[in-house]
Amino acid sequence: MRPLKMIIVDDERIILESLETLIDWNAIGVEVVGIADNGTTAINLAFQLQPDIILSDISMPSFSGLEMLETLRKEQLLVEVIFITAYSKFDYAKEALKYGAYDYLLKPIDENLLLETVSQCANKIRSERSQPPFGSGSEIWAEHLSQGRSAYYDGIAEEPTRVYHNDMSVKTAILEQIKTGTLENVQDVLLDFFRLIAHENGVFEPETIRLHCFELVDHLLRELREYQLQKYLNKSDKAFNLKKRIASCATLDDAFEVTQNLIVNFGHCVREIQNSGTKRLVHAAIDYIHDNYHTDITLSQVAEHLFITPPYLSKLFSTQMHESFSQYLLSYRIKIAKELLQDTHCKIYEVAARVGYTDIAHFSKLFKRVTGQTPKQYRKT
Numbered sequence: 001m002r003p004l005k006m007i008i009v010d011d012e013r014i015i016l017e018s019l020e021t022l023i024d025w026n027a028i029g030v031e032v033v034g035i036a037d038n039g040t041t042a043i044n045l046a047f048q049l050q051p052d053i054i055l056s057d058i059s060m061p062s063f064s065g066l067e068m069l070e071t072l073r074k075e076q077l078l079v080e081v082i083f084i085t086a087y088s089k090f091d092y093a094k095e096a097l098k099y100g101a102y103d104y105l106l107k108p109i110d111e112n113l114l115l116e117t118v119s120q121c122a123n124k125i126r127s128e129r130s131q132p133p134f135g136s137g138s139e140i141w142a143e144h145l146s147q148g149r150s151a152y153y154d155g156i157a158e159e160p161t162r163v164y165h166n167d168m169s170v171k172t173a174i175l176e177q178i179k180t181g182t183l184e185n186v187q188d189v190l191l192d193f194f195r196l197i198a199h200e201n202g203v204f205e206p207e208t209i210r211l212h213c214f215e216l217v218d219h220l221l222r223e224l225r226e227y228q229l230q231k232y233l234n235k236s237d238k239a240f241n242l243k244k245r246i247a248s249c250a251t252l253d254d255a256f257e258v259t260q261n262l263i264v265n266f267g268h269c270v271r272e273i274q275n276s277g278t279k280r281l282v283h284a285a286i287d288y289i290h291d292n293y294h295t296d297i298t299l300s301q302v303a304e305h306l307f308i309t310p311p312y313l314s315k316l317f318s319t320q321m322h323e324s325f326s327q328y329l330l331s332y333r334i335k336i337a338k339e340l341l342q343d344t345h346c347k348i349y350e351v352a353a354r355v356g357y358t359d360i361a362h363f364s365k366l367f368k369r370v371t372g373q374t375p376k377q378y379r380k381t
Contacts, residue, residue: 003026005049006030006052007045007051008055009036009038009056009057030053030118046077047077051079052122053081065083066096080125086107150252171220174193183264282321285325288302363375
């Protein structure tokens, strides 16, 4: 099987050379046959070399990647285009999808994600070439609706939106469900999102529906960027190409269910990331206790060290450790005191001081409560 041909386009020479030489394209059956530092040169190369894929920066002086894509489509050159872009040029990337870009990647570039995306694009090309042509997505979509096979058509076309009256309000509601993990009503909210699309456009054109789904997913990823969700999703599921899943939807039901599944997956991932974050905080609190148990340590002091409130730390600690902060601190101090009583000749008041107690009577009382013995009795056993 011959490798697929790819051209790389970027106006920054260092990035261009890095993309060409530092990535093992041969491993995914792709060969870099040309490079260009502007869109005009890239178009000339495309006509000359007939590449299968173009990997291009979207923002370049004089002739942008978007203008390059428009030209390629007007000239009907069969080539898949993958864009690299920054958040500041995010609208360009969305515009590129209208002109049939395969995908786009955000800077800074994750090498594994880049390889994965180009590999999936290459597999798509190989798959299309190995199959006979069939009806277009629009034809499949229209046939699906005309034969009444959509589970959602009536609910979307005939019912008005019940709560949400604009695009942003329904997006905010979906975002809130993801952040709070309350995904039980996601189907109802998503139905309202589709109703807004349908009533605004008056038709169920597949490209319109898919574009709005793209924009919803992009909006959610931007609003959830503090969780680094895209990186997490691709790490946990190597086949998780969001835009490809939406782009492959051939029916209204496909678009609804794929988008719903993506939202639910976002919610699950956010919950896992949140749980991971709380575990890190609790572990940090435990480390602080282990380092400072011999001082007059308090919950407020540890919370201040972790830049969180004492009530929040108290709740996290009890949930994760199944005991309170004060119970854990006491247990750890008594554990260390037992080791000192067994392994050293320290006097009892010295042991008390070394585990954070200046009042020997109070220390002895706590020690007996935990062990059932006084410090003196424990030492003799």
